[in-house]
Amino acid sequence: MFEHLQRAALATTPTPLEQGPVIGGGARLWVKRDDLTGLGGGGNKARKLEFLCGAALAAEAQALITVGAGQSNHCRMTAAAGARLGLEVHLILSGDEPDEPIGNQLLSMLFGAQLHFTGAAQSHWGELEIARELLTRELSGAGLAPYSIPIGGSTAVGALGYAAAFIELLDQFDTLGIEPSTVVFTSSSGGTHAGLLAGRAAAADAGRGVPGIVAIGVAKGVNIGLPDVADLANQTLDLMGLTDVRIDPADVEVDTRWIGDDYAVPTTAGDNAVRWAATNGGWLCDRTYSGKGLSGALGLAEEGRFANEDIVFIHTGGWPALFAAGGVPA
Ligand SMILES: Cc1ncc(COP(=O)(O)O)c(C=O)c1O
Numbered sequence: 001m002f003e004h005l006q007r008a009a010l011a012t013t014p015t016p017l018e019q020g021p022v023i024g025g026g027a028r029l030w031v032k033r034d035d036l037t038g039l040g041g042g043g044n045k046a047r048k049l050e051f052l053c054g055a056a057l058a059a060e061a062q063a064l065i066t067v068g069a070g071q072s073n074h075c076r077m078t079a080a081a082g083a084r085l086g087l088e089v090h091l092i093l094s095g096d097e098p099d100e101p102i103g104n105q106l107l108s109m110l111f112g113a114q115l116h117f118t119g120a121a122q123s124h125w126g127e128l129e130i131a132r133e134l135l136t137r138e139l140s141g142a143g144l145a146p147y148s149i150p151i152g153g154s155t156a157v158g159a160l161g162y163a164a165a166f167i168e169l170l171d172q173f174d175t176l177g178i179e180p181s182t183v184v185f186t187s188s189s190g191g192t193h194a195g196l197l198a199g200r201a202a203a204a205d206a207g208r209g210v211p212g213i214v215a216i217g218v219a220k221g222v223n224i225g226l227p228d229v230a231d232l233a234n235q236t237l238d239l240m241g242l243t244d245v246r247i248d249p250a251d252v253e254v255d256t257r258w259i260g261d262d263y264a265v266p267t268t269a270g271d272n273a274v275r276w277a278a279t280n281g282g283w284l285c286d287r288t289y290s291g292k293g294l295s296g297a298l299g300l301a302e303e304g305r306f307a308n309e310d311i312v313f314i315h316t317g318g319w320p321a322l323f324a325a326g327g328v329p330a
Contacts, residue, residue, distance in 0.1 A: 006054030040080020043317025047161030103324025152189025162195025186293025216296030
């Protein structure tokens, strides 16, 4: 399914699938530790970057350009990927240049990336994408051969990483002798979601029993303007060579009740989940992504959605933001 695709070895996989406590409704929680993918502090983007950087190297790119919010984990991990592969990295970020970089920005600088601050508001993704286009043209004009990556690495190429992750999960279910009903995870730009759906459709097509997939949306952009998750998943299946396997749009579920006021604005439930993860499993979640995502998983369990079932929460990472301004819940 993936052998014919270019891939750079960047992620430490398989990541552990750890048993957690019993949660609401008697659901048995398993945590897929994609916060431990290794690259530059870990997180979900390592899996996408394996395929994105594979394509960049195949295109003989000399630089990577990408975009994100001020405390973007995707940007931090792209910086680390560039460092590993010897590629120059340019990051286009929302917000203004801080007096002192902290959290993900500090790490991105440590990995040697060049940070370009746009002054844009946190989730004004469109503004960031225009800045990416302009810088891509500028660097191409200067003869640098950049490989330009949209927000979150959420292209069909990037989503391949999570199609492969879904197959990895199924293998772990077999080894552990479990049959979880549902995989829950944090979703923002939609690439992780699209990849999981593509992996699920591929496995189902091969006759395998598969769990359902529930995305917990943490950015309003999931609903406006970002790639259509079903389309992206179908494009991912195309790249896998499965052009006759298609996503059923009814299988695309994004629960947006856990966002709160906006992207990166902390919620009480999210902060409680950050503390719950730390004290129940020694897991580090952040307030923007994995904490809100986990609050959705715990909340759905409380509502009785997974009564007496095994469920998986994919921990997509994000701990460096705990060391950014306002990173730790009071
Ligand atoms: C820690 C973390 N979790 C989840 C996500 C969401 O992944 P996606 O953008 O593929 O929806 C991100 C994206 O930046 C992230 O940094």
